[in-house]
Amino acid sequence: MAVYTEVSLSEAQALFKQLKLGHVTSLKGCAGGIENTNYFASAELEGQTHDYVLTLFERLSFEQLPFYLQLMKHLAQHGIAVPEPTANDKGALVFDVKSKPAAVVNKLSGASELAPTPEHCAQVGAMLARMHLAGRSFEPQQPNLRGLSWWNDTVPVVLPYLTQAQKALITQELAYQNHVAALSSYAALPRGPIHADLFRDNVLFDTVNHAPVLSGFFDFYFAGIDTWIFDLAVCLNDWCIDLETGKNNAQNAHSFIASYNQERPLLAAERALLPAMLRAGALRFWLSRLWDFHLPREASMLQAHDPSHFERVLTQRVSHLLDFDTLAACA
Ligand SMILES: Nc1ncnc2c1ncn2[C@@H]1O[C@H](COP(=O)(O)OP(=O)(O)O)[C@@H](O)[C@H]1O
Numbered sequence: 521m522a523v524y525t526e527v528s529l530s531e532a533q534a535l536f537k538q539l540k541l542g543h544v545t546s547l548k549g550c551a552g553g554i555e556n557t558n559y560f561a562s563a564e565l566e567g568q569t570h571d572y573v574l575t576l577f578e579r580l581s582f583e584q585l586p587f588y589l590q591l592m593k594h595l596a597q598h599g600i601a602v603p604e605p606t607a608n609d610k611g612a613l614v615f616d617v618k619s620k621p622a623a624v625v626n627k628l629s630g631a632s633e634l635a636p637t638p639e640h641c642a643q644v645g646a647m648l649a650r651m652h653l654a655g656r657s658f659e660p661q662q663p664n665l666r667g668l669s670w671w672n673d674t675v676p677v678v679l680p681y682l683t684q685a686q687k688a689l690i691t692q693e694l695a696y697q698n699h700v701a702a703l704s705s706y707a708a709l710p711r712g713p714i715h716a717d718l719f720r721d722n723v724l725f726d727t728v729n730h731a732p733v734l735s736g737f738f739d740f741y742f743a744g745i746d747t748w749i750f751d752l753a754v755c756l757n758d759w760c761i762d763l764e765t766g767k768n769n770a771q772n773a774h775s776f777i778a779s780y781n782q783e784r785p786l787l788a789a790e791r792a793l794l795p796a797m798l799r800a801g802a803l804r805f806w807l808s809r810l811w812d813f814h815l816p817r818e819a820s821m822l823q824a825h826d827p828s829h830f831e832r833v834l835t836q837r838v839s840h841l842l843d844f845d846t847l848a849a850c851a
């Protein structure tokens with residue numbers, strides 16, 4: 521149950537009044553999620569009911585939040601299906617509720633698809649590409665805070681908890697990623713705001729006439745400026761991976777890359793570096809899961825995900841380098 525901070529109807533009412541969203545008719549704690557307090561709220565305005573999500577941020581501060589919320593607003597206003605944060609009269613997007621930073625966004629419809637097919641992957645791939653293009657006109661800059669410099673800082677912290685084989689894998693991979701980051705072809709990659717954590721559980725689909733229809737992306741709180749191809753690799757490492765074995769699902773990957781490529785054709789340099797970025801994405805999540813698992817932050821409410829899954833994905837990505845059919849298909 522992800523309600524760590526209780527919000528009363530009258531507290532929600534006061535915020536919705538300030539935001540001119542009307543009268544709150546229902547307020548329900550959201551059972552999903554592990555990091556923040558989320559409430560689903562309905563409000564009536566001029567005879568119409570609208571559904572919202574009220575989030576109280578338990579980890580991020582008042583200072584950190586504007587980047588993420590402004591990015592969501594920018595993307596929503598540029599036609600990307602993401603929750604749009606509501607601003608007050610002064611344009612503020614972050615508010616104080618129970619001394620916690622809080623925001624109100626529109627509620628997306630649908631549910632996550634935890635067993636995605638090529639059709640789901642095609643829709644996510646296309647919207648990911650459109651999201652990258654829409655992000656070109658977003659001006660605020662914040663690096664991906666879970667990028668290379670965080671990996672360099674964090675690998676030494678988790679090393680004492682690893683076996684000899686794991687130590688070898690992670691240190692060799694880190695060295696390889698530092699080498700890649702120093703390449704001029706890497707420096708020239710197109711970049712901009714990326715989601716950086718667009719896993720299956722951060723995307724919702726409706727069902728229309730028995731077919732899935734993407735309703736939106738959410739949970740932008742790992743977003744930052746990084747290469748677009750890294751964002752694509754993070755997605756391929758979740759949407760196109762067999763969760764039991766860590767093996768590539770070539771059909772899903774083909775569909776994901778082909779539809780991304782149709783919206784924004786990949787550059788030759790991006791194709792060349794995709795195998796390296798698939799390894800980077802696997803390292804990033806193996807490392808964050810190891811860090812959460814072995815060094816849980818004090819009073820953390822996070823339930824650590826299984827690190828060994830991304831160790832398996834990394835091992836596969838290193839040994840198979842790439843499913844060449846997949847890349848050839850989007851040429
Ligand atoms: N804008 C939204 N529209 C619809 N559902 C949402 C929205 N934001 C969050 N949710 C729901 O709330 C759940 C928790 O959100 P999430 O951002 O994953 O929380 P946490 O950051 O605490 O893990 C999600 O699984 C989703 O079902």
Ligand SMILES: N[C@@H](CCOP(=O)(O)O)C(=O)O
Nearest residue numbers: 555717719722739805809825
């Ligand atoms: N997708 C990451 C965990 C990020 O947490 P989230 O619940 O905020 O998406 C992982 O699987 O390790």
